[in-house]
Amino acid sequence: MLFNSHVFLAFLLVTLVGFQFLSKRHVEAGKTWLVAASLFFYGWWKLSYLALLLGSVCGNFLLAGFISRARDDGKSTTSLLSFGVAANLGLIGYFKYAGFFTETANALAATGLPVPQIVLPLAISFFTFQQIAYLVDTARGETEKGKFLDYLLFVTFFPQLIAGPIVHHKEMLPQFAKPQSANFSRNLSIGATIFILGLFKKVGIADEIAPYADVVFDAAANGYAPTLFEAWTGALAYTLQIYFDFSGYSDMAIGLGWMFGIRLPLNFFSPYKARNIIDFWRRWHITLSRFLRDYLYISLGGNRYGVPRRFVNLFLTMLLGGLWHGAGWTFVMWGGLHGFYLIVNHGWRALIPQRSTSWLSVSLSWLVTFIAVVVAWVFFRAVDFPSAMLVFNGMWGGNGVTFSHEFAGALPFDPTVFGAQLVSQLPLLASSRPLLLIVPGIVICLALPNTIEFMRRYRPVLDPTHVVPSVRHRQWWAWRPALHWSAIIAVIGIYAALNLARVSPFLYFQF
Numbered sequence: 001m002l003f004n005s006h007v008f009l010a011f012l013l014v015t016l017v018g019f020q021f022l023s024k025r026h027v028e029a030g031k032t033w034l035v036a037a038s039l040f041f042y043g044w045w046k047l048s049y050l051a052l053l054l055g056s057v058c059g060n061f062l063l064a065g066f067i068s069r070a071r072d073d074g075k076s077t078t079s080l081l082s083f084g085v086a087a088n089l090g091l092i093g094y095f096k097y098a099g100f101f102t103e104t105a106n107a108l109a110a111t112g113l114p115v116p117q118i119v120l121p122l123a124i125s126f127f128t129f130q131q132i133a134y135l136v137d138t139a140r141g142e143t144e145k146g147k148f149l150d151y152l153l154f155v156t157f158f159p160q161l162i163a164g165p166i167v168h169h170k171e172m173l174p175q176f177a178k179p180q181s182a183n184f185s186r187n188l189s190i191g192a193t194i195f196i197l198g199l200f201k202k203v204g205i206a207d208e209i210a211p212y213a214d215v216v217f218d219a220a221a222n223g224y225a226p227t228l229f230e231a232w233t234g235a236l237a238y239t240l241q242i243y244f245d246f247s248g249y250s251d252m253a254i255g256l257g258w259m260f261g262i263r264l265p266l267n268f269f270s271p272y273k274a275r276n277i278i279d280f281w282r283r284w285h286i287t288l289s290r291f292l293r294d295y296l297y298i299s300l301g302g303n304r305y306g307v308p309r310r311f312v313n314l315f316l317t318m319l320l321g322g323l324w325h326g327a328g329w330t331f332v333m334w335g336g337l338h339g340f341y342l343i344v345n346h347g348w349r350a351l352i353p354q355r356s357t358s359w360l361s362v363s364l365s366w367l368v369t370f371i372a373v374v375v376a377w378v379f380f381r382a383v384d385f386p387s388a389m390l391v392f393n394g395m396w397g398g399n400g401v402t403f404s405h406e407f408a409g410a411l412p413f414d415p416t417v418f419g420a421q422l423v424s425q426l427p428l429l430a431s432s433r434p435l436l437l438i439v440p441g442i443v444i445c446l447a448l449p450n451t452i453e454f455m456r457r458y459r460p461v462l463d464p465t466h467v468v469p470s471v472r473h474r475q476w477w478a479w480r481p482a483l484h485w486s487a488i489i490a491v492i493g494i495y496a497a498l499n500l501a502r503v504s505p506f507l508y509f510q511f
Contacts, residue, residue, distance in 0.1 A: 001044040003252045004202050006500055011041065016259060020184055031149055031176065034260065038158040042122070049121045056091065057155050060084065060131040061148055064138045068145060077139040084135045088128045095121055100327035123162045125324060125511055127155050129291055134169050136295055143169060150176045159256035163249050163508035165267035165287040171462050175262050183261070189481060190458050191258030196493040197451050198251025202506070203499040204492075205441060206244035210504075212434040213238035213381065219428055220387040227402045230428045231394025237434060238381045239374050240441040243272060245507045246285070251451045254460055266461040269452060272373070272445040275365040277341040278349075280373060288324075292317050311346070315339035325380070325511050330388060334380045341372055404429075455479050 001008050015037040023030030043050040063084045067077045093101075095118055102115045134151075137143050154172045155161075216226050216234025226234060250268040257264040271283035281289050297317040303310040315336070322335015355361070375392075382388035393399050401420045408415050408422050416422060452461055457478050479485050 001041055002503070002505060003249065003256075004199060004496075004500055004504060004506075009497075009500075011037070012256070012259075016188075019260060027178075028149065031153055035149065035153050035156060038153070038156040038161060041158040042156065042161060045122050046119070052091075052121055052124075053127065053156065056088075056127065056131065057152055060088070060135060061151050064135055064143070065145075067135065067138045068143070071139065071141055081135060081139045085132055088132050088135075092124055092128050094118070095124055097323075097327045104329075120510070122509060126164050126166055127161065129166050130155060130168075133166075133291060133295055137169065144173075146173055146177070157257075157262070159253045159260075159262075160264055163246075163253075163506055163511070164285070165250070165253065165265050166291050167265060167287070168290075171265055172262070187258050187261050190455065190460065191255040191260075193255070193479060193485075193489050194258060194451060194455060194460060195252050195255030196489055196496060197454070198248040198253075198255060199496040200492050201244040201248030201251065203496050203502070203504070205437075205444075206241050206248060207499070207502060207504045209237050209244075209434070209437045209441060210241045212429070212437070213241050215428050217381050217383070217387065217391065220390040221383045223390075224427070225390050225399040226394040226428060227400045228394055228397045229401075229403055229407065231391050231399070233429055233434050233438070234391060235374050235378055235395060236438050236442075239377050240438060240445070242377065242380075242507055243445060244441070247450070249506045249508060254451075258460065263460070263462050266452065266463045268450075270445065270450045272370060272442075273366075274369055275362060276369055277338065277345045277372065280369060281338070281342070288321065292321050296320060307350075311343045314342055314346075318342065328384075330379045330382055330384065333385075333388075334376050337372075337376045337379065341376075407435075449477060453478075 001011060015034070018033050018037070019030050022033045039050060039054075042053055063080065067080045067084070070077050070080060098116050098118060102113050105111050106113055106115070134143065150173055153176050154167070154169060157167075157172070160167055213234050216230055217238070220226060220234075247268050253267075254264050265287055267286050269283045269286065271280050274280035274283055297313055300313040300316060301309055302313060316339075318335045318339030319332060320335070322331045322333070322338070325331045325334070349355075375395075378391050378395075379388050382391060390399070401415075402423055403415050403420055405422055405424060408420075454477065457480060
C-alpha cells in the first residue's frame, strides 16, 4: 500500500477515526487498533510475509527478555546477544543477499550454483536494524522492561515501517506509553500539512522528473553511449528524483506520525545544501547514519586506535552502508566512494583546520561536494558497471558533445565555438524540456526552506543531531494556522490528489 495512492487515503481515514474513538475510551485499545492497522498495512503487500514480520518481532522481544534477565543476574550476555545479532543478520542475508552472493560465487569460481529467486520482503532492513539496536542496548542495560504491545507498535508503526526513519526505542517507547488522543485537531492540522507537502514532492516533482533519468540509464543498460547533454541530464534528473522521492516520503512519515500524536526523528534535512561530505551525511538518511555510527563504526573501534584505523573503520562502515542499500556491486561502489570522500574530507580538515568563509570558498566547497554526490549517484542508479561507465564517459564528453538546435538556441553562447555539434534532435532527449524541471529543482533544493524549517514553530521532529535551527517566530514564510496558508496547502493537496492515478513506488522501498 503506497502513501501516494487513493486506497491509502481511505485506509488512513478509517485508521484515524478508529484510533481517535478508541483512544478516548481506553489507551490500550487505541494502541491495539493502531497495531492492527499497521499489520493490515504491511499485509496488504504480501500477506504471507506478515508472519515473517511477526515472527521477527516476537523472537526479538523474547530474546531481549532473556538478555535482560541474564544481565540482572550478573551473567554474561555475549552468547545471547551474538545469537540474536546473527539471527537477525541471517534473516536479511537470506532474503536480501542470497541471490547476490550466489551470483558472485558463480562469477568468481564458476561454481554453477542455482541462483535462488527470492522476493525481498518490504522493510526487512529497517525493522531488523531497529531490533538489532534494541538487543544491543538491552545488553548494555539501556532499555527498560516494557509491554509487548508497545514494543510491537514500536517496530510496526506504519508511518515509518516501510522506509524509515530507523527509530530508536528511547525516542518511541515513551511516546507509545502515554495517551495520544489529546489535541487531535491541532495534531491533524500540522500532520496533514506536512503530509501534503511530502505528497507533492513525490507526485509533483520526483515522478515528473523520473522519466528523464530512466530513459538515459535504461539506454546505457542496453549499450547506448549517451552524449554529454544526455548523460548530465540523466545524472542530474536522478539526483533530483531520489532527493524529492526520499524527502517526500520522510515528510509524509512525519506528517502521519503527527496525526497520531507521535513525533518521529529527523531523517532528511536539505542534504544538497551541504558544503562537504561530512555535512552531507549529517543531513541525508540521518537515522541510518546514526545507526551505522553507534552500532557498527564504534563497534569496529571508531577513532580509538589512531588515524589509520579510524579511516579503515570509516571506509568499512560506508562499504557496508552501501551494501545495506542494495544487493549489488554498484551499491558497494557507491558506499566505497562515500567512504573515500569522508576520508579525504577528514584528512583535509586535519591539514587545514582554519577554513575560509569567503563567498568564493563556500561556493567552491558546495560545488565540489555536489558534483561528488552526483558522480556517486550514477553508480547507485546504474544496473551494472558497464552502463555506469557509459554514463560517466558521456559526462566527461567522451561520447560526443552534441546539442539539439532547440537547446542550443536557449544558450547564451554558441556551443559550436567549443567544438559541439548541432543536430535536429538527440536520440534520447528530443528537447530541452528536462532542463525546465532540473534547474527549478536545484533552485528549490538550495534556495527554499525545507519542510522542517517551514514548520519550525511546532518543532515537527525529534532532532538528535541538532541540525534544525532554533525557532524564530517572525519569519513570514513559517507556517501557522491561517487562512492564506490553508488555501495554499489546499491547492497543493488538490494538485497532488489529482496525480495519484500513477502507480509509483518510493525508491527506498527496494532497500
